Amino acid sequence: MTVSPGAAGKIAWNPGNHVFPTPAALVSCQTPGGKPNLLTVAWCGNINSNPPMLSISLRPERHSHAIIKETGEFVLNLPSRRLARAVDFCGVASGRNLDKFAASGLSPFPVARVSCPGVAECPVNLSCRVTQRVRLGSHDLFLAMIEETMVDFGLMDRNGRFQIEKADLICYAHGFYFTFGKRLGRFGWSVGKVGRKHVYTRTDQKS
Amino acid sequence: MTVSPGAAGKIAWNPGNHVFPTPAALVSCQTPGGKPNLLTVAWCGNINSNPPMLSISLRPERHSHAIIKETGEFVLNLPSRRLARAVDFCGVASGRNLDKFAASGLSPFPVARVSCPGVAECPVNLSCRVTQRVRLGSHDLFLAMIEETMVDFGLMDRNGRFQIEKADLICYAHGFYFTFGKRLGRFGWSVGKVGRKHVYTRTDQKS
Numbered sequence: 462m463t464v465s466p467g468a469a470g471k472i473a474w475n476p477g478n479h480v481f482p483t484p485a486a487l488v489s490c491q492t493p494g495g496k497p498n499l500l501t502v503a504w505c506g507n508i509n510s511n512p513p514m515l516s517i518s519l520r521p522e523r524h525s526h527a528i529i530k531e532t533g534e535f536v537l538n539l540p541s542r543r544l545a546r547a548v549d550f551c552g553v554a555s556g557r558n559l560d561k562f563a564a565s566g567l568s569p570f571p572v573a574r575v576s577c578p579g580v581a582e583c584p585v586n587l588s589c590r591v592t593q594r595v596r597l598g599s600h601d602l603f604l605a606m607i608e609e610t611m612v613d614f615g616l617m618d619r620n621g622r623f624q625i626e627k628a629d630l631i632c633y634a635h636g637f638y639f640t641f642g643k644r645l646g647r648f649g650w651s652v653g654k655v656g657r658k659h660v661y662t663r664t665d666q667k668s
Numbered sequence: 669m670t671v672s673p674g675a676a677g678k679i680a681w682n683p684g685n686h687v688f689p690t691p692a693a694l695v696s697c698q699t700p701g702g703k704p705n706l707l708t709v710a711w712c713g714n715i716n717s718n719p720p721m722l723s724i725s726l727r728p729e730r731h732s733h734a735i736i737k738e739t740g741e742f743v744l745n746l747p748s749r750r751l752a753r754a755v756d757f758c759g760v761a762s763g764r765n766l767d768k769f770a771a772s773g774l775s776p777f778p779v780a781r782v783s784c785p786g787v788a789e790c791p792v793n794l795s796c797r798v799t800q801r802v803r804l805g806s807h808d809l810f811l812a813m814i815e816e817t818m819v820d821f822g823l824m825d826r827n828g829r830f831q832i833e834k835a836d837l838i839c840y841a842h843g844f845y846f847t848f849g850k851r852l853g854r855f856g857w858s859v860g861k862v863g864r865k866h867v868y869t870r871t872d873q874k875s
Contacts, residue, residue: 470820470821470822471777471788471793471818471819471820471821472818472819472820472821472824473780473816473817473818474817474818474819474824474830475817476720476794476795476814476815476816476817477717477720477814477817478714478717478720478722478814479746479792479794479814479817479830480691480693480712480713480714480722480744480746480794481691481746481792481832481835481837482689482691482837482839482848483691483713483714484687484688484689484690486687503714504713504714504715505687505713506687506690506711506712506713506723507685507687507690507710507711507725508711508723508725508804508807508809509725509804509805509806509807509809510684510685510805510806510807511805511806512805513683513684513685514804514805515685515687516713516715516723516809518714518715518716537687539686539687539688542852545852545853546853546857546858547858549853549855549856549857549858549859550858550859552855552856553855553856553858553859554859570678573680581678585686585688586678587683587686587687588683593802595800595802595811597715597716597721597811598716598717598718598719598721599716599717599718600715600716600717602715602716602723602811604802604804604809607683607684607685607686608683609680609683610680610681610682610683610684610686611678611679611680611681612678612679612681612686613677613678613679614677614678614679615677617679617681623681623686623842625688625841625842625844628688630688630689630841631852632689632839632848633855634832634837634848635830635832636854636855637832637851637852637853637854637855638851638852638853638854638855639848639849639850639851639852640848640849640850640852641689641839641841641846641847641848641849642846642847642848642849642850643846643847643849644844644845644846645749645752645838645844645845645846645847646752646753646756646844646845647843647844647845648756648759648760648840648843648844648845649756649759649760650753650756651753651754651756651757651760652756652757652760652761
């Protein structure tokens, strides 16, 4: 580490994967006729809205990599706080020599649009179909269409609004799992408070 | 919405961008000779560890898209809670008709390895160089090498460990900004508690 001469109070760290936080998600997959497998991924995210797409990064040596490369299908499952230990376990254990669903006490359930199962205990399940694999070095980046979203019925209010605060989701940052904390504001709130004095002004929201 | 016959308690939602949470990051960029610009992105993440890489997704109509496409450079800046309002503002305003650094009270500062500035008030700044642009539909996915990481000096302890809990970072999920909440455990803790009875056993951690 060296102090940067260009910026007081800043220090040069290592040029690593310091995008925080990430989801802490369970990826489920299955070779036809095989046992379903589970894998924890922190390197995943939304990448396109129309059509809805997400990406996950996997090391080629991971057991699930071969399954997803072959089938072109997976489910991205978002776990709640009570599943944190199972999420961690599925990140360090390998499905090569273990039934991770059984070992972690999680339940596969059939989801729409893909033939591999989701994780029933996870409140959000995204059925995904791979469109492209980009080889990057240590990891392959799988780009995928989001074909269907399943959520726990109890998380939707009467108006069909998803109540994320009830899902009790977790995230991952710098080697630790965290809960969500305080809700700070809704997207657009900085320009929506008419009459309140602040330094910002409403501008073109389209670009 | 229809209740899935295959899973009790689950409901089919819309197949949208429901990967939660995401970072709430400020991307800074600059055309040579032009003014530096800022853009808020929630669709970004780590994608490769060796070499260290991240991705951001941008709509082609965003002002910053053209700048990054031309220069192949940007800085991904992670904001703390006190910057949440500025983060929101930079997500709805456009740099086409506004100096967003000036309007939001944020300060550009020179970072290593790229010629565009970072955001001094953000505790983490990642200098990035674009390696590939993948056109997906509504968004372009920019893949980039992480060339350097700058962090606030006060966030490193005496052993050079980054104290993420002091950075007070925020995240974004389903239209809202959140703080980090409770720290649940360190990666690997599910198999590291020797002597404590649980359903998991230590297995191959390499695959």
